[in-house]
Amino acid sequence: MGLYLVEPVVAIYAFASFLVYPLVQQYVYRRLWEELTNTTYPDHDLTSRCGNYSNHSSPHEDVQRAASLFSLYSELFSMVPSLVVTLLLVASSDRRGRKITIVLPLLGSLVYALSFLAISFFRLNLYLLVAANFVSSLFGGVGTLLGGCFAYVADLCPDGTRRTMRMAGVDMVIGLLSGVASLSTGYFLRAAGFNWPFVTAVLFHLANLAYVALVLEETVRAPADPPGPPPPDGAPPAPPRRAVLSLAHGVFALFAAGGRRRSALLVLLLLTFSSYSFANMGGLSAVTLYELNEPLCWDEILIGYGSALSTVVFLTSFAGVALLSRCLPDAAIVLVGLLSVMSGLVMIAFAKTTLMMFLVRIPMLLAIMPAPVLRSMMSKVVSKSEQGALFACVAFLESLSSNVAFAVFSSLYAATVAWAPGFTFLLGAGLCLLPIGLLGAVVIVGPEEAKEKEEEAILPQEETYPEENEPLA
Template identity: 70%
Template sequence: MKGLLLIEPLVAFYAFATFLVYPLVPQYVYRRLWQDITNNTYPVSDNTSRCDPSNTSSHNEEVQKAASLFSLYNELISIIPSLAVTFILVAYSDQRGRKITIILPLIGSLFYALSFLAVSFFELNLYLLIVSSFVSALFGGSGTFLGGCFSYIADLCEDGQQKTLRMAGIDMVIGLLSGVASLSTGYFLRAAGFNWPFFTSALFLCFNLLYAVFILEETLQRPLDAPLDGCLRRTAMHQLAYGVYQLFAAASRRRNVLLMLLLLLFGSFSFANMGGHSMITLYELNQPLCWNEILIGYGSALSMTMFLTSFVGVTVFSRCRVPNIVIILIGILSVMAGMTLVAFAKTTLMMFLVRLPMLLAIMPFPVLRSMMSKIVSKTEQGALFACLACLDSVNNSVAIAVFSSLYAATVTWYPGFCFLLSAGLCVIPLVLLVPTTPSSGRVRDNS
């Protein structure tokens, strides 16, 4: 039976399964650490007993520090294997096809969800989750999965504008389904506890794995017994260096400079954006907000709408022939404004309203991916998206690690410091945007 060349359902179910548990992970860790540190049951329905400043027995700040440090250890243990696997797999996909970069991360995500279910159901040691993160990283992570998906789309799309819109559509699908999942987590948690959301996520990942293996058609139809290129007979580490070298060796100096600037712009913006967003749930659990699981679910869902609104923004701006650089600029300013407001949000209403300036925050990512994809050859798409996937994985892991340690160090005197830092770091991609302006127009016109 002929398969489907349709990657969007796969991304949709992956986003739903991932974000069904994503807002629950810091809450679960927070509650377990609360019980370990205070020797008391976590107050589910009465926030005042947890956040009342007059309560001298409150250990809220101590739990905040422990939770942020747990996130730090979790990211540090998984960053190296995830990086290595991402780079090798996505680059390897140029020779053997994209499906391997999609299937292996799904296996890792399924293992991670089942590990959370086991720790929650049997009340095992909390730090077993760090071990499961390491094992899951050996199969690649979300960077590997998305790198494979974007390479898959690059194989299917010849037209530059079509490629931009299709990649923006992937971001929109992620935002739409993750928003639905985030909205339901609070009610799911309150009605059924942590076990059922983890179990539901595992079921969706199983379905996704079956779709990827048996239904999704490969874009690169190369027989498994066909001989590999000479470069692939080398060792994995040699091939890793060789793939990066080939990406830049045969191109002109102008193209290489532009590609490096776009990679640096992508990486610096991703670091600032991810670092600030990774601390929002802990900030909401802290004084004076003290949000419960329902409010956290609403907040996460509202944050996810930025994927949908960013897709609409990219579509409208592209139809109106707005230059790519202007679209990227608007997205960066969106993050700067939103993160600055988060640092000063002290009420529930304000914390919801700060999401509004960030509604266009995702626009730079699909535009930058498309711009880079258009300036490399078709045979270099896998190597390019391997670089992007690795860059994304490194940025996410390092950003979470850095911002977690900073949050632990600053939570006692100013919890909003991390968000001001995130806004300040957006100046770096703004500066890098300037030298790309003359070349970006030519790249777009040649697409």
Template identity: 60%
Template sequence: MTGLYLVEPVVAIYAFASFMVYPLAQQYVYRRVWQDLTNTTFSVVNVSGCATNETNNSRKYEEVERAASLFSLYNELFSLIPCLAVTLLLVAYSDYRGRRISLLLPLVGSIVYTVSFLAISFFELSLNLIIVANVISTLFGSWGTLLGGCFSYIADVSKDGKQKTQRMAGIEMVIGLFSGAASITAGYFLRATGFNWPLLTCSLLHFANLLYVVFVLEETVKVPEPADLQQGLPRFPLLKLVSSVFRLFASVNLRRNAILVLLLLAFTIFCYCNIGTTSVVILYELNEPLCWSEILIGYGSALSTTSFLTSFMGVFVLSYCLPNLAIVLIGLLSITTGLVMTALARTTVLMFLVRVPMVLAVMPAPVLRSMMSQIASKSEQGALFACVAFMEMLSTSVAFITFSGIYAATVAWFPGFCFLVAAGLCLIPMALIGAVGFLGSSKATVTEPLISEEETDSQSVTPPIN
């Protein structure tokens, strides 16, 4: 049987299963914390708006909100270091042992997590076991590891820079479509069957995805023979991986290094602002005065994920008439406006309307990835996306921790404060993109290549500054 070179199904199934588990996990923790703190059964709200505005009821919500957000903080904190280390090593290691290893292990970790979560829910075990399960699963890799492997895979099979940008933007679109479908499904599935059946379904989806990677997906990196391994890599494997990452930033072309660092920093801060705030969005929607039900949360999450589709369309259309840097700036303005509106949203209608200015909020991610990839040679793609995945996981993990802490500290007097903080931080990547534009506008752009000549024989490289 001939294998396929389509990594998009892996992302689609993983996104659907993961984005179904994520809101389930937050709501499960919220309900368990509610029961522990109030000694009462959590009552499902069927419509938006709080049932009562009594002072005692408001205090209950604030206590539960604070405890749930702190639980999320501890969950991310304990899994941060193993997650970062495994992501960096696995994606870089895929340069030597093939891309599929960076896809297989995160799927194994996801199966471990969902099965453990199912056992905790079914037997009503201690909530702290969720943290334990999360730490164990991150030892196999995580969402960032799988995405790093997927983008490296796409860099291997893409013929030129244009195809690379389109397929990377397509990955973002696939994430949006299937995560949106999962968000809607999770709300109805939870209301109809409780937590156990959705968790079982997610476990089966991850297992089916694992079978696809093992038996269908073709490898793009030639794995060395055992005799070759004995002569080279195995003697100092960790040192080899570290040196490959070091060489990525040790180029003699200082302008190329500066542009790469600026792009990587802009991407990191963008992820911090864009993805980090998702750690408190559901808590914000559960809190007064919104008090959303699981159905409204599902619709809200699904509507948010449509930005992946509209951002893909934006990249596809705008790339014909605007330079890459302008596309990134438009995306940053989109997310900044949406975050400000989120901080001020006090009604269900306004909370839904928040998604309108954020229709292009995902555009910076694929464009920045493509720009970085186009100034790295083929031999550096694994190291590059290892660094990108590492920085993405670091920024999002730190963002989850910091925003959960900020939300817990400010929920009593201004629940939307953390969204204003994120909006202000979006000004930093805007300034970095301006610096990249300044470097790219110099005469050196025309006379000095950003990439070594070895790459021009195998692909047509499009400079990222246009």
């Protein structure tokens, strides 16, 4: 008998991904150092790596700039295919099932980890990583997987409060396992080099695929054959163009079928979520490069500790949602989280010592709260039969805003690292004012109580979904 537990999928994926992700920037940084300086990377000699230079452009700044632009190229090549696949897969999951949105991104991550292993082991051309990132994006990405997982959770949790907590729990699992992986990476890298962490990530992705294929149950029943005569022999039953139009119609109906009030509220919530993702992901995108830069000059162990401390942020954000949801409305919880992001980014911009860089996690203790609460607020607006279309839009906008933010902030960091390395963090903090303003519009357009009454009035009778451990008929 299978299980209706998607949290293990997210946990294993987060651990395997963050076992590799911190290594990507460090590996690229070291390879570019060797190519640009024609010297071996000084692993344990911080004076050589972060020394004082009499000229205006030190080798360290050149490597910082080149590494930031490399990240930009990688994101640009993978952004469009990942967005298209995310929208099509998650939107179609209302009819075709949620598991396809989980399996394909896992395959893409496996391809990327194997490619990284080959490039590291055989010392292949560094820019093959850009090609590997493009190929893996054809299977979707983290947005596809999370969109499918959150739609899966929405299928199982009809109650609004339970849904909020379950989605916050998924975010907490991501942070917890990513923190454990990040902490392990530094020691792993120092003890065994780059290759063994990649091998370990490959094994975890394989185990995850086995769990999804053999254990995880589907929450969406396969649709019956459409009415009408069968297609002629040799003709495809559903041409790709017709399938795309069908998906587009489903997303359009999400906004057109519920009335002006619901549509306006949904648009405002989506804009709030995407602007939060843009400011948060963009502001944090250059943290590892900032930590490698002088005057911090962190090594792989300190980077691992710093990444692992982010685990505390996910745990405290989950606890914050659990406690604050008892006494505050959803919009107030989101506002507290946005203020937490702003204060943390401002503190990073002025962090010049190791102690200060570790302490920036304190103002950011509630920075993850807006994501699960906004997802839950949106899922309460639509019916169960529209959850896939909704989370397709959410995943699409999250991936779009994150990728564009990464590209924009990487370019800005490369342009400003020589004279103002903290500029991108201040910019991210300033951009948090946009979701705060949109959140005010959400409060004006649709308080939660009025929203729920309107939902009951406009939504048709819905098909029931299985509970968490109830088998399908």
